[in-house]
Amino acid sequence: MSRLRPSSSEVDLPIIEEYLSESTQEPKKRLLLRDLLDISPALTEAAGAIVDDSFTRCFKSNPPEPWNWNVYLFPLWCLGVVTRYCFLFPIRVIVLAAGWIIFLSSFIPVHFLLKGHDKLRRTMERKLVEFMCSIFVASWTGVVKYHGPRPSRRPKQVFVANHTSMIDFIILEQMTAFAVIMQKHPGWVGLLQSTILESVGCIWFNRTEAKDREIITKRMKDHVQGLDNNPLLIFPEGTCVNNHYTVMFKKGAFELDCTVCPVAIKYNKIFVDAFWNSRKQSFTRHLLQLMTSWAVVCDVWYLEPLTLKPGETSIEFAERIRDIISVRAGLKKVPWDGYLKYSRPRPKLTESKQKVFAESVLQRLEEN
Amino acid sequence: MGNTSSLLTQYDIEEVQEHCNNLFTQQEIVSLYNRFCQLDRSAKGFISADEFMSVPEFAVNPLSQRLLRMVDGLNFKDFVAFLSAFSSHASLQQKIELIFKVYDLDCNGKVTFNDILDVLRDLTGSFMSEKQREQVLSHVLEEAGYSRESLLTVDDFLKILSNSGLKMEVEVPVD
Numbered sequence A: 001m002s003r004l005r006p007s008s009s010e011v012d013l014p015i016i017e018e019y020l021s022e023s024t025q026e027p028k029k030r031l032l033l034r035d036l037l038d039i040s041p042a043l044t045e046a047a048g049a050i051v052d053d054s055f056t057r058c059f060k061s062n063p064p065e066p067w068n069w070n071v072y073l074f075p076l077w078c079l080g081v082v083t084r085y086c087f088l089f090p091i092r093v094i095v096l097a098a099g100w101i102i103f104l105s106s107f108i109p110v111h112f113l114l115k116g117h118d119k120l121r122r123t124m125e126r127k128l129v130e131f132m133c134s135i136f137v138a139s140w141t142g143v144v145k146y147h148g149p150r151p152s153r154r155p156k157q158v159f160v161a162n163h164t165s166m167i168d169f170i171i172l173e174q175m176t177a178f179a180v181i182m183q184k185h186p187g188w189v190g191l192l193q194s195t196i197l198e199s200v201g202c203i204w205f206n207r208t209e210a211k212d213r214e215i216i217t218k219r220m221k222d223h224v225q226g227l228d229n230n231p232l233l234i235f236p237e238g239t240c241v242n243n244h245y246t247v248m249f250k251k252g253a254f255e256l257d258c259t260v261c262p263v264a265i266k267y268n269k270i271f272v273d274a275f276w277n278s279r280k281q282s283f284t285r286h287l288l289q290l291m292t293s294w295a296v297v298c299d300v301w302y303l304e305p306l307t308l309k310p311g312e313t314s315i316e317f318a319e320r321i322r323d324i325i326s327v328r329a330g331l332k333k334v335p336w337d338g339y340l341k342y343s344r345p346r347p348k349l350t351e352s353k354q355k356v357f358a359e360s361v362l363q364r365l366e367e368n
Numbered sequence B: 001m002g003n004t005s006s007l008l009t010q011y012d013i014e015e016v017q018e019h020c021n022n023l024f025t026q027q028e029i030v031s032l033y034n035r036f037c038q039l040d041r042s043a044k045g046f047i048s049a050d051e052f053m054s055v056p057e058f059a060v061n062p063l064s065q066r067l068l069r070m071v072d073g074l075n076f077k078d079f080v081a082f083l084s085a086f087s088s089h090a091s092l093q094q095k096i097e098l099i100f101k102v103y104d105l106d107c108n109g110k111v112t113f114n115d116i117l118d119v120l121r122d123l124t125g126s127f128m129s130e131k132q133r134e135q136v137l138s139h140v141l142e143e144a145g146y147s148r149e150s151l152l153t154v155d156d157f158l159k160i161l162s163n164s165g166l167k168m169e170v171e172v173p174v175d
Helices: A013-020 A033-037 A040-051 A073-113 A118-139 A167-173 A187-199 A210-225 A283-291 A314-329 A347-367 B010-019 B026-039 B049-053 B064-071 B076-084 B092-103 B113-127 B130-143 B154-161
Strands: A142-147 A157-161 A179-183 A203-205 A232-234 A259-268 A296-302
Touching: A033 A347, A033 B113, A033 B130, A033 B154, A040 B026, A040 B064, A040 B076, A040 B092, A073 A118, A073 A283, A118 A142, A118 A167, A118 A187, A157 A167, A157 A210, A157 A314, A167 A179, A167 A259, A167 A296, A179 A210, A187 A203, A187 A283, A203 A210, A210 A232, A259 A314, A296 A314, A347 B113, A347 B130, B010 B026, B010 B076, B026 B076, B049 B064, B064 B076, B064 B092, B064 B113, B092 B113, B092 B154, B113 B130
Parallel strands: A142 A296, A157 A232, A157 A259, A179 A203, A179 A232
Antiparallel strands: A259 A296
16 A cells, blocks of 8 residues: 555545445344345445446546548548648647757756855746746647636645646646655656756655655655745645546645645646546657647636634545535546555455444344 | 447347347447456456456455456456346346355355355454354244255245345446
């Protein structure tokens, strides 16, 4: 089991339990043989899960509807393909390459030559990272609409957003340089993480490393106290979801004793599905897909900051924020932990079902 | 999901329909096929136990280990046949026969006291003691006119379960 939060692994159970234990509570009658032999509720549940389940639905890519089906539209569509691949794509590659050259040729000197002037260096680096992110957004003609006030830098606040793809980060970063908690990636993304993103205060970890979690919690706590640190951004789902659903929010972000500023991100799928299915494609492939589409259209809402209410647990707080984000972005909520992509559910959940059944049997036996 | 879009011909679908006694409509079969391909991640023609367990809603089911022994490695036709008992068109008898199979894992046509006890153990886990389970079971068996030594057959199951208002239906989502 690998999760961001440091310890006490049972705490996030109630949400799921509530959801699962809606099952059979029949009126009490005398216990008969047929009641014991009738395992149909459990079988129905199992078969239902095999046929369709809310968890896999969260990670299903939904490609845009094809519209090239008729004789009149087909040539138009072909023209579109030619334009996108032979015209738009090369231009975007050039823009991206030029962006990189400008970025690197100013970032490297700034990083190494301004060693003594920390404040200036940080401002410059921040601006450069924001610039590079807007180049990325331009490379897929990102049409991003930002609603609400632009985040400011101040201590004791943390931003949380729903997560669809790594481009969430790029889209948010082009407006404000955030320090992000992220999974360590292999390849060129990993290289960027350990060189450039380090300078804006990003913290990365490995989902599968248990000891990473404690270090991360410590570093997050330190980070939010700093006066001049970039605002902290956390994707509490811990994994990319297809922008139709939200999975459980990890509570780590909500127990930092900070103001939480929710950010809702909703992609419009008319041109391309922005969901990054990391199992199916590499991030490079994902970017290429975006760069050969007409545009990436998305809405970002910076929502009202919230604080923990007295007597509220961090899990309830996390759920409250998830409600707000889900409503704003029009997402459905499922009770599952997104990390179940990488691991099995804990036996606790099975046990809670067994408990319900055992209790009903014992209770009815007493009636006899 | 992307590359696994349904490429079933009418013949394929009819063949599968025949295999499941026409309990599913053609559209339902197409849906089930898409789902099958989605679960069969490495496209090997069957769904492995591991892939079934990757569905959390299935994995938390107390009977999941037992069901895995029935569904592990099924090809598409048998996968559909297994699920056909859950169709709303399936007869009560078919549903009860499936329940019987869940008890009768060794497929000898007879369910013993211990077979039932095994299922009861899966269903109640640590929330009933072994002694309690045995007590409960012998009690209800005796009340129904059987004993600990009785070997229950499908017919017994049919007799016991047929008027219990059993409802075992799963709707296949069709889009």
